[in-house]
Amino acid sequence: MSQGTEVAIVGGGPAGSALAIQLVRAGREVVLLERSDEPAWRACGVFASPAAVGRLRALGLTMPDLATLARPIPAMRVETPGGTSFRLTYGDNGSLADPAVGFDRPALDRMLLAEAEAAGAVVLRGCTVIRVDLDATERRLAVRSDRGEESIRTRLVVGADGIRSLVARSAGVVARTMFGGRIGLTFHAADPEPKMVRDARMVVIRGAYCGLAPVPAGRVNVGIVLASGRWRERLAHAGARPVVSDVLGSIPGADDDPVNWAAADHCDEIVGASPVGHRVRRRAGDGWILVGDAAGFLDPFTGEGLHRALVSSALAAAAIDDHLESGASLAEYERAMSARFRAKDATTLLVQSFLARPSAFEYAARRLAARRDVRETMGLVIGDLLPASRALDPRFLARLLRP
Numbered sequence: 001m002s003q004g005t006e007v008a009i010v011g012g013g014p015a016g017s018a019l020a021i022q023l024v025r026a027g028r029e030v031v032l033l034e035r036s037d038e039p040a041w042r043a044c045g046v047f048a049s050p051a052a053v054g055r056l057r058a059l060g061l062t063m064p065d066l067a068t069l070a071r072p073i074p075a076m077r078v079e080t081p082g083g084t085s086f087r088l089t090y091g092d093n094g095s096l097a098d099p100a101v102g103f104d105r106p107a108l109d110r111m112l113l114a115e116a117e118a119a120g121a122v123v124l125r126g127c128t129v130i131r132v133d134l135d136a137t138e139r140r141l142a143v144r145s146d147r148g149e150e151s152i153r154t155r156l157v158v159g160a161d162g163i164r165s166l167v168a169r170s171a172g173v174v175a176r177t178m179f180g181g182r183i184g185l186t187f188h189a190a191d192p193e194p195k196m197v198r199d200a201r202m203v204v205i206r207g208a209y210c211g212l213a214p215v216p217a218g219r220v221n222v223g224i225v226l227a228s229g230r231w232r233e234r235l236a237h238a239g240a241r242p243v244v245s246d247v248l249g250s251i252p253g254a255d256d257d258p259v260n261w262a263a264a265d266h267c268d269e270i271v272g273a274s275p276v277g278h279r280v281r282r283r284a285g286d287g288w289i290l291v292g293d294a295a296g297f298l299d300p301f302t303g304e305g306l307h308r309a310l311v312s313s314a315l316a317a318a319a320i321d322d323h324l325e326s327g328a329s330l331a332e333y334e335r336a337m338s339a340r341f342r343a344k345d346a347t348t349l350l351v352q353s354f355l356a357r358p359s360a361f362e363y364a365a366r367r368l369a370a371r372r373d374v375r376e377t378m379g380l381v382i383g384d385l386l387p388a389s390r391a392l393d394p395r396f397l398a399r400l401l402r403p
Contacts, residue, residue, distance in 0.1 A: 005031040005122070006324060008141055008154035010129050010167055012036075013044075015292025015309035016160030017112035020121040021059055022317035028324065030121040031152060032113075033143060037126040039109035043186045043273035045305040046103045046221045047073070047200055047213040049383035050090050052307035053098040055314070060115055069108050070101035071214045076382075077199045079252070081206055082362045086369040087199065088379035100383065102200065102213040102221060103306070132157060132170035139287045156320060157288045160313075163278035165294035173290075175279040178298060178349075183232055184273040185224040185240055189264040194218030198257060204361065205250045207231050212251075212261065219267050222248070225276055225299065227355070240270040283337055284319070284330040291316045295337065298348050307384050311340060343388035347381060350391070367400055374400050 007023055009016045012034030020032045053066065061069075075087040090100055117123045124145070131142035134157065141152040159167025168174050191198075191214065198220075201212040207228025213221045224247050226232050235243045248262035278297045283290045290296075292309040319333035354361040368375045377396060380386040390396060 003031075003150070004153040005029050006154065007031070007156045007158060007320060008033065008139075008152055009158040009160055010132070010141070010165075011160035011162060011292070011294070012039075012113050012116075012123065012125075013109060013160060013162070013292060013309070014112055014306055015294075015313050016158070017109070017116045018055075018059055018310050018313035019158060019160065019291055019316055019320075020116040020123075021112070021119050022313065023320060024116070024120040026317065026321050028321065030116075031154070032116060032121050032123045033127045033129055033141070033152075034113065034123065034125050035128045039106040039113070041106055041188070041268055041271070043184055043271040044105055045223075046105055046215055047076070047100070047211065048103060048306045049100050049304065049385070050098040051384035052310060053101060055307065055310040057098070059112070059310075061111065065111060066101070069111060069216065070103050071216050072099040072197065073102055073200045073214060074099070074197060075199045076100070076379075077201050077254075078365065078368075079201065079203045079254075080362050080365045081204060081358060082365075083252075084362060084365040084369050085254075086365065086375055088382055089376065090379055090383040090385055100200070102215040104216045107216070129161070129166055132167055134170055134286070134288055136286055155287070155324065158316065158320075159288065159290040159294040160292050162293045163273075163275070163297055165278070165290065167288060168278075168280050168290055168294055171282075171285055171288050171290075173280045173282045173285070175281050177275045177277045177279050181229070181232065182274070182276040182299065183226045183235060184276045184299075185226070185235075185244060185270055186273070187222055187244075187270045188215065188219040188267040189222050189261060190267055191218050191220045192259055192264070201251075201254075201257065203251045204355065205247065206358065208247055209355070210247050210251060212257075220261070220264075222261070240272065244270060282334060284333045286330075289316055289320065289330055289333060298345060299352070304344070304382070304384065308341065312337060315340065343392060344384075347388045347391045364400065367402075371399065 006029040009032045020030045023030050075089045077087050079085045127143045127145045133140040139154050139157050159165045198214045203210045208226050211223040215221050276299045283295045291312040315336045322328040381391045
């Protein structure tokens with residue numbers, strides 16, 4: 001079986017679905033291919049800033065919709081091995097109209113796919129793309145499903161297929177990943193107080209860090225990044241359960257969160273991910289474009305994957321529409337992405353460089369805890385409510401780091 005379309009999107013996560021919604025609303029013919037029959041839990045981010053929530057509402061999701069998908073989070077509390085703790089808020093102590101939230105990711109993916117379908121995209125579920133041919137004269141996708149194998153012809157291929165993007169590999173643009181040795185572990189734990197309004201917590205321990213984000217249905221999402229060789233060796237010898245127990249056992253109780261998370265019931269299996277990142281040399285080329293994690297992902301420590309996915313889909317939608325309408329170069333998307341995220345990536349690398357040096361991280365954390373104006377600026381930058389260049393301004397760095 002063979003069919004044709006203007007745009008074929010590989011991957012039905014938030015980036016792929018958001019792009020499909022915007023393209024079909026602009027009058028474009030779109031086929032979206034998702035390998036799962038139904039969205040299911042997998043290792044992915046669930047914490048989202050107010051900026052991400054605002055972009056979802058712009059796509060058509062209403063506040064009642066979001067109330068079924070997300071649990072409000074007032075702030076992100078960062079805790080260090082030395083006992084320093086500070087809260088990152090997102091304007092007026094976390095009381096913005098669009099709050100930070102923890103998402104039920106399968107439910108979010110399901111709703112965005114339904115929105116794309118309702119807008120007019122052809123959504124093919126249970127379809128695995130096994131080959132991408134980016135020949136300049138005709139792009140083709142070989143797709144396998146329970147119907148057999150079929151070929152899809154398209155003017156443009158979009159890779160929204162994550163950190164192991166087949167589209168990126170087919171274009172030959174995958175580069176060596178920064179922090180490639182790191183391993184991520186994630187699962188949901190039962191929340192003993194599911195109606196409690198909780199901060200998200202990012203707890204740094206020696207050689208690892210752990211994020212705890214409240215999500216709907218009485219759960220807390222647990223995400224652990226193993227950064228040191230010692231932790232990764234323990235994982236290889238003992239397995240995921242003992243490592244998770246050790247990491248959670250290292251997390252101190254807090255006045256507003258006294259739960260012993262090491263003893264909490266697991267709601268699902270522990271899922272692993274490695275590498276915790278993805279890098280490409282280019283995000284677009286002749287007849288192809290990458291969005292979401294496929295366009296590059298650098299472990300951001302405090303969460304921004306969903307926001308970046310939605311921003312990339314908006315920038316890609318504009319570039320693709322211009323390309324199909326007038327033949328404009330897709331290089332404009334590359335320029336727009338670089339301009340939008342260059343400073344944010346530099347900020348992320350700055351945070352990661354401090355994390356790699358425990359004494360430096362402790363020093364910076366103590367200054368953030370003691371200096372409200374600096375802390376609030378950092379929260380707004382991390383939450384994408386201020387330009388990331390603010391965190392790289394020498395005057396801001398001087399206020400942060402001075403004794």
